Amino acid sequence: MNAQLIDETYREHARAIQLSLKELSDILTDPDFTEIISEIRDLSLSFDKPFMFAVIGEVKSGKSSFINSLTGSDICAVDADICTDRVQQIVYSDEPFIEHLEKYLDLKGVHSEILKDISIVDTPGTDSIIAEHEDITKRFAPNSNVIFFVFPALNPHHSSSWEMLKIMKDQWSRNIIFIAAQADRCSEKELETGLKKIAEYAMEKGVASPVIFPTSSKWEQEGEVRKSGFQEIRNYISDTTRGGRHMLLKLKDRLDIAEILLDKVDEKLSKRFQILGRDRDLRMNISMLYESGLDNTQKEIEKIADRMNSVFERTSRDYTERLKSNLSTGNILRQALPFPKFRSTHHKVDRPFLEGLLREMNDELGESLAREAADNASFFIDGIKYRFSEIIREVEKARELYSRDAGDKALQAFINRREETLKDILNGLTEMSTDLSLLANLERHNPDIGDTVMKGGLIAAAGALLSLIAQGAIFDATGGALSAVGILGAGGIIIFKRSRMIRDFRKSLDETNKRFSAELQKRFQNKLELIFDDIRRQFEKMDNHIERESVFIKNASSLAGKKRNDFRKIQSIC
Ligand SMILES: Nc1nc2c(ncn2[C@@H]2O[C@H](COP(=O)(O)OP(=O)(O)OP(=O)(O)O)[C@@H](O)[C@H]2O)c(=O)[nH]1
Numbered sequence: 229m230n231a232q233l234i235d236e237t238y239r240e241h242a243r244a245i246q247l248s249l250k251e252l253s254d255i256l257t258d259p260d261f262t263e264i265i266s267e268i269r270d271l272s273l274s275f276d277k278p279f280m281f282a283v284i285g286e287v288k289s290g291k292s293s294f295i296n297s298l299t300g301s302d303i304c305a306v307d308a309d310i311c312t313d314r315v316q317q318i319v320y321s322d323e324p325f326i327e328h329l330e331k332y333l334d335l336k337g338v339h340s341e342i343l344k345d346i347s348i349v350d351t352p353g354t355d356s357i358i359a360e361h362e363d364i365t366k367r368f369a370p371n372s373n374v375i376f377f378v379f380p381a382l383n384p385h386h387s388s389s390w391e392m393l394k395i396m397k398d399q400w401s402r403n404i405i406f407i408a409a410q411a412d413r414c415s416e417k418e419l420e421t422g423l424k425k426i427a428e429y430a431m432e433k434g435v436a437s438p439v440i441f442p443t444s445s446k447w448e449q450e451g452e453v454r455k456s457g458f459q460e461i462r463n464y465i466s467d468t469t470r471g472g473r474h475m476l477l478k479l480k481d482r483l484d485i486a487e488i489l490l491d492k493v494d495e496k497l498s499k500r501f502q503i504l505g506r507d508r509d510l511r512m513n514i515s516m517l518y519e520s521g522l523d524n525t526q527k528e529i530e531k532i533a534d535r536m537n538s539v540f541e542r543t544s545r546d547y548t549e550r551l552k553s554n555l556s557t558g559n560i561l562r563q564a565l566p567f568p569k570f571r572s573t574h575h576k577v578d579r580p581f582l583e584g585l586l587r588e589m590n591d592e593l594g595e596s597l598a599r600e601a602a603d604n605a606s607f608f609i610d611g612i613k614y615r616f617s618e619i620i621r622e623v624e625k626a627r628e629l630y631s632r633d634a635g636d637k638a639l640q641a642f643i644n645r646r647e648e649t650l651k652d653i654l655n656g657l658t659e660m661s662t663d664l665s666l667l668a669n670l671e672r673h674n675p676d677i678g679d680t681v682m683k684g685g686l687i688a689a690a691g692a693l694l695s696l697i698a699q700g701a702i703f704d705a706t707g708g709a710l711s712a713v714g715i716l717g718a719g720g721i722i723i724f725k726r727s728r729m730i731r732d733f734r735k736s737l738d739e740t741n742k743r744f745s746a747e748l749q750k751r752f753q754n755k756l757e758l759i760f761d762d763i764r765r766q767f768e769k770m771d772n773h774i775e776r777e778s779v780f781i782k783n784a785s786s787l788a789g790k791k792r793n794d795f796r797k798i799q800s801i802c
């Protein structure tokens with residue numbers, strides 16, 4: 229490929245990669261991805277920047293002097309004291325200039341032939357006492373295409389540079405060149421040992437066949453160019469850039485970085501996925517508690533209805549018996565006798581007696597049902613409260629467990645959103661639980677279910693009996709206007725009417741009981757549904773959270789996977 233073709237290929241692929249990177253940043257709209265987004269942006273911008281050699285090394289290793297010698301200029305400040313405190317990108321320019329691009333980044337123009345195809349970057353020392361300097365270098369390093377690692381030839385043992393190399397190696401595997409600087413300060417023997425040591429350390433850090441150049445800026449500046457080592461470096465640079473090859477190199481290393489960024493995205497997404505799995509488990513446990521709570525409470529309602537039913541049944545039976553004995557044939561016959569002294573005064577089967585009986589039954593039934601209802605209502609609500617506390621306990625337990633995820637700074641926004649959701653749910657549940665306590669208290673002292681019995685059910689029962697009275701069935705029997713001849717006949721009629729009356733009375737009570745039971749169940753059921761609906765609504769927040777986060781993870785992972793494939797395709801044809 230000739231230089232122009234390489235250039236066109238580079239531009240075409242760079243454009244495609246930049247578009248993909250833009251798509252990725254557009255989808256990763258979440259505070260946890262801010263740092264990655266800015267790395268993606270840097271990467272995208274780096275395609276339009278010149279091929280870059282970064283010079284990295286410990287403080288006073290001679291980095292700035294190295295650049296000055298290479299470019300034949302004094303563009304970088306050199307000092308015996310800590311000197312370079314900003315990243316300085318040096319580019320070709322007919323006229324010298326300095327531009328402050330960012331807080332820690334200067335752009336400097338210098339007229340130097342070697343800068344026609346490349347730019348060189350000076351960085352602060354890796355072991356600077358100013359911690360910020362090291363961070364600046366670390367942040368900038370991935371933007372460069374080749375790194376010159378500078379060590380003083382006499383003492384290349386300094387650990388900070390090797391630590392930095394390790395970080396670079398992990399993030400960015402290609403194109404590291406080692407410089408054994410200040411070679412003039414060593415004897416031949418010392419230089420040989422220095423070079424050996426650098427090779428050893430480099431291999432220890434995973435650089436398989438390290439390329440090492442000994443240099444001396446002092447010799448270069450003093451005109452001793454044959455032994456200064458700079459010609460070899462210039463040759464290396466022109467070999468690298470010959471025919472535009474460096475642009476393909478650049479494409480490859482940019483794609484390496486893109487892959488590393490995709491790894492970071494995937495790692496974050498998969499951590500989120502794991503945590504979300506725990507949320508899903510919690511949601512399932514809660515669903516199970518909810519369902520069994522609903523089921524048990526439903527059964528509770530049936531039991532309550534049974535208990536109320538037997539109270540009703542018992543009272544109905546007693547009063548039916550009383551009615552029966554008051555309508556006994558002997559009693560009625562006595563009522564019909566013309567001689568008042570034989571008439572019973574206690575068992576008078578007349579309208580006032582029946583009305584009294586109804587009132588008494590109404591009062592007794594109302595009272596005992598009201599009492600039973602009050603006990604059951606508070607028992608019922610206590611039951612629901614217990615289900616509630618089970619659910620609250622489950623959420624609290626989960627929240628406690630989740631605190632172990634809380635330390636992960638990289639997932640802070642995600643963790644916070646989840647914490648907020650759970651807090652919201654807990655607040656909602658606790659509030660509901662308090663309302664429920666108030667309700668239980670209210671039911672205990674003022675049961676509206678008891679009221680239903682008093683106002684609704686028994687009126688119907690009384691009505692049924694009173695309508696019998698109105699039909700005159702009982703008056704016929706008790707009016708005493710029957711003739712002696714008619715007594716037996718009347719007795720026969722009464723016997724016939726008596727059993728019908730008792731049957732109707734009993735039937736109307738049974739119907740009332742049924743209606744009451746249905747009304748009672750409906751009321752409990754309504755309460756139950758309201759409360760459980762509220763619980764369900766609380767957990768909608770969690771469902772929404774899980775749904776939203778899942779969609780984000782799914783979309784982002786699928787796009788990242790697709791981009792990874794696209795990038796690998798370009799990598800394979802570079
Ligand atoms: N003898 C000798 N001295 C050198 C050589 N290179 C640099 N020096 C001296 O070493 C000191 C530090 O040089 P710089 O080039 O400023 O080193 P640096 O790595 O850029 O330092 P910082 O920017 O502070 O990290 C200066 O006093 C230089 O004159 C060399 O090749 N030989």
Ligand SMILES: [Mg+2]
Nearest residue numbers: 291292311312
């Ligand atoms: Mg410097």
